[in-house]
Amino acid sequence: MKLRGKAWKFGDNISTDHIAPGRLFHLRSNLPELAKHVLEDADPEFPKLVQAGDFVVGGNNFGLGSSREHAPTIIKLAGVSAVLAKSFARIFFRNAINVGLPVLICDTDQIDQHDELEVDLAAGTIKNLTRGVELVFAPLPEVMLTILEDGGLAAHVQKHGDLRLE
Amino acid sequence: MGQTLAEKILSRKVGRPVRAGEMVICPVDVALTQDGTGPLAVRQLQKLNMVRAACPGRTVLFIDHAAPSPRKELSNDHMLLREFARETGCVLSDVGAGVCHQIIAEEYARPGDVIIGADSHTVTAGALGAFATGMGSTDVAMGIALGKTWFRVPETFQIRVRGRFSPGVGAKDLILHLIGRLGADGATYKALEFVGETIEEMPMTDRLTLSNMAVEAGAKVGLIPSDEETRRYLAAMGREGDWQPLAPDADAEYERVVEVDVSELEPMVSAPHTVDNVRPVGELAGTKIHQVFIGSCTNGRLADLAEAARILSGRTIHPEVRLIVVPASRRVFLEAIDAGYIRELVAAGATVLAPGCGPCVGVHEGILGDGEASLNTSNRNFQGRLGNPAGFIYLASPAVAAATALKGEIADPREVLA
Numbered sequence: 020m021k022l023r024g025k026a027w028k029f030g031d032n033i034s035t036d037h038i039a040p041g042r043l044f045h046l047r048s049n050l051p052e053l054a055k056h057v058l059e060d061a062d063p064e065f066p067k068l069v070q071a072g073d074f075v076v077g078g079n080n081f082g083l084g085s086s087r088e089h090a091p092t093i094i095k096l097a098g099v100s101a102v103l104a105k106s107f108a109r110i111f112f113r114n115a116i117n118v119g120l121p122v123l124i125c126d127t128d129q130i131d132q133h134d135e136l137e138v139d140l141a142a143g144t145i146k147n148l149t150r151g152v153e154l155v156f157a158p159l160p161e162v163m164l165t166i167l168e169d170g171g172l173a174a175h176v177q178k179h180g181d182l183r184l185e
Numbered sequence: 186m187g188q189t190l191a192e193k194i195l196s197r198k199v200g201r202p203v204r205a206g207e208m209v210i211c212p213v214d215v216a217l218t219q220d221g222t223g224p225l226a227v228r229q230l231q232k233l234n235m236v237r238a239a240c241p242g243r244t245v246l247f248i249d250h251a252a253p254s255p256r257k258e259l260s261n262d263h264m265l266l267r268e269f270a271r272e273t274g275c276v277l278s279d280v281g282a283g284v285c286h287q288i289i290a291e292e293y294a295r296p297g298d299v300i301i302g303a304d305s306h307t308v309t310a311g312a313l314g315a316f317a318t319g320m321g322s323t324d325v326a327m328g329i330a331l332g333k334t335w336f337r338v339p340e341t342f343q344i345r346v347r348g349r350f351s352p353g354v355g356a357k358d359l360i361l362h363l364i365g366r367l368g369a370d371g372a373t374y375k376a377l378e379f380v381g382e383t384i385e386e387m388p389m390t391d392r393l394t395l396s397n398m399a400v401e402a403g404a405k406v407g408l409i410p411s412d413e414e415t416r417r418y419l420a421a422m423g424r425e426g427d428w429q430p431l432a433p434d435a436d437a438e439y440e441r442v443v444e445v446d447v448s449e450l451e452p453m454v455s456a457p458h459t460v461d462n463v464r465p466v467g468e469l470a471g472t473k474i475h476q477v478f479i480g481s482c483t484n485g486r487l488a489d490l491a492e493a494a495r496i497l498s499g500r501t502i503h504p505e506v507r508l509i510v511v512p513a514s515r516r517v518f519l520e521a522i523d524a525g526y527i528r529e530l531v532a533a534g535a536t537v538l539a540p541g542c543g544p545c546v547g548v549h550e551g552i553l554g555d556g557e558a559s560l561n562t563s564n565r566n567f568q569g570r571l572g573n574p575a576g577f578i579y580l581a582s583p584a585v586a587a588a589t590a591l592k593g594e595i596a597d598p599r600e601v602l603a
């Protein structure tokens with residue numbers, strides 16, 4: 020599957036408090052509303068201007084902090100097709116796969132704000148169409164690939180009636 | 186080849202020897218959610234027609250993050266959690282009982298357990314020798330219903346600690362120092378294993394502080410061997426029968442060994458906006474502080490309140506500071522009342538709030554104004570954490586917090602104690 024869209028660049032250590040802050044705790048049971056504020060504390064323009072298919076591009080340790088699954092969920096709900104970063108915090112990474120949001124580890128120094136990207140999930144490549152460079156991303160562990168292909172963890176359990184990961 | 190604590194616990198649970206790097210499907214002993222993550226977990230189970238728990242007596246739904254509720258939306262979420270507990274027989278820990286991780290330590294965690302929680306600081310129970318880790322709502326929902334989850338067995342960093350703390354310095358300074366050294370992502374996906382003479386002599390209350398913050402270096406678990414101190418703590422909680430010894434093998438394989446000598450350690454402070462931005466208190470002394478928060482799953486225990494009371498007793502906090510004190514659990518609150526600490530803190534000017542998370546996550550009870558700074562004994566200082574992205578958060582020990590409340594600016598407790 021190929022994904023195409025514009026890059027929204029963020030720095031290192033983007034925390035779940037940037038993505039889904041505690042001051043909006045009361046919106047956690049209203050995810051479409053919470054999604055209107057996604058990442059606004061890191062870039063106020065982002066939730067207003069992000070378009071379906073766009074990419075969130077971080078630096079090191081993207082998604083550090085709390086276990087709130089609402090963070091990857093609202094990134095996905097905002098229309099983002101994948102998150103690219105040099106590295107991810109553990110819980111965010113696992114949550115993103117569980118909610119069916121691709122998370123790709125690559126050298127994001129090769130991507131600037133608003134670059135046009137094309138991601139080939141099967142081939143493991145990212146074309147930066149603006150800069151004319153091609154990046155590769157590390158393949159996901161087998162277990163996570165299975166979950167992602169089933170459409171997330173809930174869909175996986177629904178399909179098999181159990182965890183079928185071994 | 187010997188096993189690390191993480192390998193040993195998971196091997197016993199899955200019934201065969203496992204090594205770092207392997208994927209395992211593992212039974213779960215205790216599962217927990219809180220009011221920020223529980224509603225999503227409940228809705229997932231409802232959507233899948235799986236409104237049940239494999240082990241309801243050891244599945245706990247906590248209401249601690251927004252407790253008592255400040256808004257109707259959250260009150261409705263609380264109702265959903267109460268209803269789910271009624272339907273499934275799961276345990277509900279309602280408003281005023283305290284912070285999830287404190288209650289898990291007091292009432293549930295056993296050495297050798299596997300504990301999953303929809304809260305990143307679930308790692309706290311590692312202090313009791315439990316493989317305890319944080320996950321998202323869906324992972325924990327599936328764990329609740331199926332009674333199992335999957336893990337990649339983590340590699341381990343062994344943290345060997347030696348030396349005696351000098352007065353005014355303690356476990357919080359040690360863990361802040363370590364996070365500064367490792368970096369906020371220095372131990373991502375890894376297990377931390379705390380060992381050495383300093384840990385052996387350390388009371389459980391301080392061990393819980395260490396394990397609690399393992400996640401701030403990115404770690405999956407923060408484990409401490411189960412020893413006589415673990416037994417003593419469990420006995421004090423009325424459950425000595427839950428004790429068993431647990432130690433890593435002498436020939437276990439570690440990805441990295443980190444040595445720390447605490448005898449020269451100073452009080453440490455983590456400055457905005459990342460936890461690994463750690464400095465000795467002297468470098469930040471004099472920074473104007475508007476609010477001090479003593480509490481949370483990191484440092485809201487009896488010994489923490491005692492330390493603050495010792496510094497503040499018979500004195501008055503600075504007129505331009507709000508001091509917010511939140512006991513971590515009802516048990517802690519009652520013991521602090523009996524010991525007179527609450528009286529001393531209130532007399533010094535503190536505002537005492539119901540056991541729970543208090544202002545820690547920026548939902549209620551102490552939101553900062555634009556440009557204001559808070560010094561907290563909690564574990565995170567990310568931008569926006571106290572409900573306002575235009576606020577600034579410093580993290581430190583209860584001793585530094587009490588000294589800072591007295592002075593109205595970041596202060597070295599050794600000067601106040603002297």
Ligand code: SF4
Nearest residue numbers: 284481482542545546
């Ligand atoms: S006290 Fe703070 S860190 Fe601990 S569980 Fe509550 S919100 Fe999370």
